[in-house]
Amino acid sequence: MPAPAAESSVRLPERVTGLWTQIRRADVRALVxxxxxxxxxxxxxxxxxxxxHWDEARVAYWTLRTVETSAWAYRPIIHGPLLQHVGGVLFEVVEPTDFVIRLPVAVVGGLxxxxxxLVRSRLDRREVLALAMVxxxxxxxxxxxxFFRSDVPLAAFALLALGAAIRAIDTDDARWxxxxxxxxxxxxxxxxxxxLYPVAWAGAVVVTVALAHPAIDRADTDLGRARDGIATVVDHARRGWPWLVGGLALAxxxxxxxxxxxTAGPTGGIEDLLAHPASLGAILDAVLVDAPTDLIDLWVTGDVRGHSVPLYLGYGVAVLVAGSLGTVLAAAxxxxxxxRPLVVFATVWGVASVVGYAVAADVRAPWLAVxxxxxxxxxxxxxxxxxxERVSDRVRKATVSGWPELPDRxxxxxxxxxxxxxxxxxxxxHTAVVGGVLAYQHPEPxxxxxxxxxxxGENAKPTLDRVASVSVDGPEVAWVGGYAVRDERATLTAPPPSAWFERLPLPWYVERAGLEQISVADPADLDDPPPVVIGPAADRDRFAPLLDGYEVTTFARFRHGSPHTYRVGPWSYTVxxxxxxxxxxxxVG
Structure with missing residues (x-):
């Protein structure tokens, strides 16, 4: 005989509580x-x-060129080489697509x-699970x-290094x-x-120690603690030095x-080191001298950061509030x-990152919030x-005293x-709506x-899929007007002509299809148009009369198809x- 509805409603909280109890008793590693x-x-x-995105297409294009030529050299404007090398390996095995270029980032972000x-010695069980959920x-x-960009993998590897270091110290296990x-x-x-990570960590450690031991009359006590801490570290290093050396060697x-x-050619690169051992000196020089020099010339002493720090700081805060409000509120x-030291340390580290990237950034980019x-x-x-914990305590008290509990007058x-x-x-x-909508909506609002x-701002992939299917004798794609360059062969080696950047993200889609390409700056030179012609909207009227019988697709290369100004009271912002x-x-199509 089915239970009365009233009895079922009374048992529902008990069932929920029972399920919650089972979850709380489960192994934290299994839940994570x-x-x-x-x-x-x-x-x-x-x-x-x-x-x-432009950056995705730019790096993917040069990764594809590396696979085609077997030649690669570090270029700081493209950032660290790891994703390029991983992408190149994947391109050798599977067809280069947007899914494939983003796959390594998605896997690292998912893990x-x-x-x-790694920090469960510093956080309790519930906090570890909450950290995993955030x-x-x-x-x-x-x-x-x-997204095919290095920020999430970098943050993941940096957090892994920090967590493993905490694990090594807390468990006194040098194998970490x-x-x-x-x-x-x-x-x-x-x-x-x-x-920038160790710089931020060092500053956060100093602030954490200062906040934990601010009193002057406790200087002797603090000095004693510092000595004890140094002695512990020295002892740990003395006993675990082979593991420390191994870690340094791995890095x-x-x-x-x-x-x-x-580099393809007679001397080769690192892949030909066994065949050309004499090239070791040149390889080490490229890694230890040329790469740091190029990095400093562009990102440290270069002119890439001529911007308003308050404007960038305001933008960074706005991204955090709009995109990660849940994390910000919970962190507050x-x-x-x-x-606790770890909480103070991480808070200072996070705030320092917001301010630091407002100074160090070369562009207003939401990915820096990562x-x-x-x-x-x-x-x-x-x-x-x-x-x-406060909510569950309230629910538990309500369950014990009867459900639902009436407010105490x-x-x-x-x-x-x-x-x-x-x-x-x-x-x-906020997490469900913003994460669930903006991460999947195409194109983005x-x-x-x-x-x-x-x-x-618009999805041209259906048209580009048709472009990729074109196959004729002779040129298959013509870049016209503002997208034309003097010699199309110049786009095959870095750095390409400036007009090439105006084409992004289209070169990635055309190059991976293996289409033959030409450039035509003047309409008078377009005598025999190939099956596909691509140009900026500003040149549409110049070339349209020559392309009768062609299907036309227009799409926004930016989030907006034309410059747009937002106004809020006396303030305005133009994109x-x-x-x-x-x-x-x-x-043909």
Whole structure:
């Protein structure tokens, strides 16, 4: 006989509580494993649908050229070589597509939540799970975990190095130092701003110590603690020096292997070292002298950062609030309610990253928020744990006293529990809506702080798929007007002519299709148009009369098809915009 509805409703909270109890008793490693699996699914689903951003297309194009020529040399404007090398290996095995170029980033981003297990000596069980969830679900981490760019892998490797170092110290297990070295080497091979992480960590350590021991009359005590800490580190290093040396060797080895040139020819590159051992000196010189020099010339002493720091700082804060509001709110709660060294350290590290990148950045880019978010994830995890603990305590008391519990008229509603419920609701809704919509919507909405301005505002992939199917004798694609260069062969080696950059992201799609290309700047020179003609919208009227019978597709190369100004009261903000035109012969396509 079925139970009455009233009895079923009474048992529902008990069932929920029982399920929650089972989850709480499960092995934390198994639960983090479930979170990692979900994070991978979130990043891999529909991964190749979004049209390539300019930066994605730019690096993918040169990766494809490397595969075709077997020649590669470090160029700091393209950033660290790791993703290029991984992409090149994948291109040798499978067809180069948007899904394939983003796959390594998606896998690394999906595995990132597992790093939470490395700090379980500093965080309790609930906080470890919360940290894994933040790293898995933060909307900015999700978006750029589905994007062919180095920021998420760099943040993941840096956090892995930090977590492994904490694990080595807390467990007094020197076998973790090779993991630290490998992760550090991969971080340095991923992107040059890896060097900013230890700088931020060193500053955060100083601030954490100062905040933990501020009193002058405790100087002797603090000095004693410092001496004890140094003695512990020295003893650890003395007993584990082989592992430390191994970790350092791994870091150096990864850097040398990834930054060493790959050059076809009689002397070869690192891949031909066994055949040409005399080239070792030149290879080491390229890695240890030329690469750092080029890096410093461009990113340190160059003129790439002539910008307003307050403007960049305001932009960075706006991206964090718009894209990662849940993480920011939870981090604020965690930082305000917890003074443990790891929480203070991560909070200072996160705030320093926001300010530091406003100074160091060369462009207003939302992907830079990734480097602050992985730091703020730690206090955010603590904040989420505290909020959920207050809510669960409230639910448990209500279950014991009868469900639902009526408010006590003498004390009123528990305001802290109400605030905790409200904050958790805002965090959950924002994460689900922003992460669930903006990470998958194609094309992105015009007002999207997560997407950078060079993300195409319209999806031309159906047309480009038809372009890729063209096969005729002779030239198949003509770049015209503002997209034309003097000699198309100049686009095959870096750096290409400036007009090539105006074509992005289209060169990636045309090059991977293996189409023969020509350039025509003047309409009078377009005597026999090939099946596909591509030019800027500004030149459409000049070439349209010569392309009668061609199907026309116009799409926004930026998020906006033309410059647009947003106005809020006395303030205005103008974003770039431009459209491209693809003419395609109906008889061929």
């Amino acid at each position: 494993g479930v979170i990692v699996a979900l994070a991978l699914v979130v990043r891999l689903v529909d991964l190749g649908t979004r049209m390539a 990132l939540p597992a790093v939470a297990l 790293l898995a679900a933060d909307p900015v981490l999700v978006y750029y975990g589905r 130092w090779p993991v630290v070295g490998l992760a550090a080497g991969l971080a340095l091979a991923t992107k040059e701003n890896a060097i 150096v080895g990864v850097v040398v292997i990834t930054y060493a040139p790959r 709660v965690g930082a305000a309610r917890d003074r 480097h602050a978010i992985v730091a703020l994830a730690i206090p955010a995890a603590v904040g989420l744990a505290k909020l959920s 003498t004390t009123g509603i528990d305001r802290r529990s109400t605030l905790a419920v409200a904050l958790l609701t805002v965090i959950a809704v 015009r007002l999207n702080f997560i997407a950078q301005g060079a993300q195409p 770039e915009g431009e459209s491209a035109v693809i003419w395609m012969d109906r008889d």
